[in-house]
Amino acid sequence: MTLDAGFGVSRLAGKDALDQVWKVLPEARLVGGVVRDLLAGRPSMDIDLATPLPPDAVIQRLSQAGLRTIPTGLAHGTVTALVLDHPIEITTLRRDEATDGRHAVVAWTTDWREDAARRDFTINAMSLTRDGVLHDYFGGAADLAAGHVRFVGLASKRIEEDALRMLRYFRFQARYGTGAPDREAVDAIAAALPALDGLSAERVWSELRRILLAPDPAATLLLMQSLGVLDRLLPGGAAADRLVRRLAHLAIPEEVAGDPVLRLAALVRGPAGPVADALRLSRAEAEQLAALLADRPAPVAGLDDAALRRMLADEPASLLLGRGWLRHDGGNPGGWCAVCARLRAMAPPVFPLAGRDLLAIGLPAGPALGRLLAATRGWWLQGGCSADHAACLAHCLDRAREAGVLAK
CATH class of the missing domain: 3.30.460.10 (Beta Polymerase, domain 2)
Incomplete structure (x- = not known):
């Protein structure tokens, strides 16, 4: 041609x-x-x-x-x-x-x-x-x-030559497949699942992340789930149906739309550590997965600005938006979009007091100084991060006097 x-x-x-x-x-x-x-x-x-x-x-x-x-x-x-x-x-x-x-x-x-x-x-x-x-x-x-993804020759022979081709099949099916998956390919993969155990973690994660980032990976992920592929790759098992529902019914914030770790967090059932080890994630990816799945506050519809500022003082907006997407129950999508917009519009609050400020007024260096700063920061957070430098310093001095660190 x-x-x-x-x-x-x-x-x-x-x-x-x-x-x-x-x-x-x-x-x-x-x-x-x-x-x-x-x-x-x-x-x-x-x-x-x-x-x-x-x-x-x-x-x-x-x-x-x-x-x-x-x-x-x-x-x-x-x-x-x-x-x-x-x-x-x-x-x-x-x-x-x-x-x-x-x-x-x-x-x-x-x-x-x-x-x-x-x-x-x-x-x-x-x-x-x-x-x-x-x-x-x-x-x-x-x-x-x-839209038909098909192996060259016998699917079983191609897989026998390189077991990674099972995952590559799903990657190309997610991106180019538009009809029913190839029956010969599916049967060959189902028969060869144990061969996945011999693949390096790096090769597995390289393919899985590409599958997760496909424009519409839903049907492919559900197929992988039904064949037992995901449960074989991910310690603790997988919840493809949960990820599929989120992708279908709740907009991913644009800041994290292209983030494979966020989609992985929505897919896994187990804790972050074993998954990160099994896929040999980079340190940054492993830390992100743990943070997304951590039992920490997340932005949800209805929170006031003070609550959002408290979160933003401790963690970046992108992480908060990702965790919020994971936690959202799928209802009130308008409220979800509104809280995302409010969070984006906020400048990350910065605690206005530092140790040097306390040393400059004569407080002695040492563990007590650190405890005073931590307590004052907690008070600042509780108040929605609105207290300025003068207010924080005054509160800290009051605490110092109460603790006997500073003469009354």
């Missing part, structure tokens, strides 16, 4: 860089996600090329043309050309020599169909020449148009 001139390639980020590489490697083809997204009319940031040339020949040609190369994955046949500050990955056509469920030993080939046959899904197995000729060996274009 030859596509219309341009076919969206001219709108690719890095098109000028691609043209320079194509001048040197005219036989190379666009492959994988970039072709899929061009066909779907979606933006694509990454540009991946494949070539029948071995990696050393690719490096030689690019270097002779004055283009910088980075040997990013020579064992797997991948060279990155850095052109006009845009990275373009160029991979030699491959066939699998051996697989172990996680990694593959590959050999080079010059057969484009053989290379396409080792890819996971038909929608990812297409390639596009410089002249706009689409090579589609397994019906990927038709599947893409039909």
Whole structure:
């Protein structure tokens, strides 16, 4: 199939860089996600090329043309050309020599169909020449148009080669699937669930976060729940139905709309710690998950400004908005939007007193000073964070006299 001139390639980020590489490697083809997204009319940031040339020949040609190369994955046949500050990955056509469920030993080939046959899904197995000729060996274009995510060849064999493909199936189903899930794929995944246990936590979280951030992950998450996938990945189990209800009936505050940890917090049933360990979250992600699930105040409809200021004095608005979304019962959406707007409009209150202020008036340094400050801050919070520096200082001095720290 030859596509219309341009076919969206001219709108690719890095098109000028691609043209320079194509001048040197005219036989190379666009492959994988970039072709899929061009066909779907979606933006694509990454540009991946494949070539029948071995990696050393690719490096030689690019270097002779004055283009910088980075040997990013020579064992797997991948060279990155850095052109006009845009990275373009160029991979030699491959066939699998051996697989172990996680990694593959590959050999080079010059057969484009053989290379396409080792890819996971038909929608990812297409390639596009410089002249706009689409090579589609397994019906990927038709599947893409039909919203049908289907493995290349036997689903069970593809999963046996790499168990991560089970999670990748759900990721692509969430983003490109519009109809019923592929029956062969679902049956193969159900039969291979124990293989998920052998995946690294980092690979699992990388896929799960992408699933969670799909524009509409509801049907896919419910499918994962019904198959037992989520309960296998998340200690304490999962509550996909709860997350789905929230996504459907309660607007996520825009500040946290693209936050996968918030969606994870709505999905899990168990405490934050074991989930963070199982997925090997970063320290920042683990702390955020714990804070979202903590038994701490959250903004809800009907709270007065003083209560909101007290929360905002201790935690950032984004965290409070996320926790509020998790806690909201789904009723009174107008009230929820109103409390979000009020919280956004507030400047975070800052306690106006510091230890140096007390030292400056002669109070001795030490634990008693810290206790006085903490007590005064508690009084300031209780009053809705409205007391100014003078009022806080006066209150602190009164407490100091009562405690005998300052002479009456």
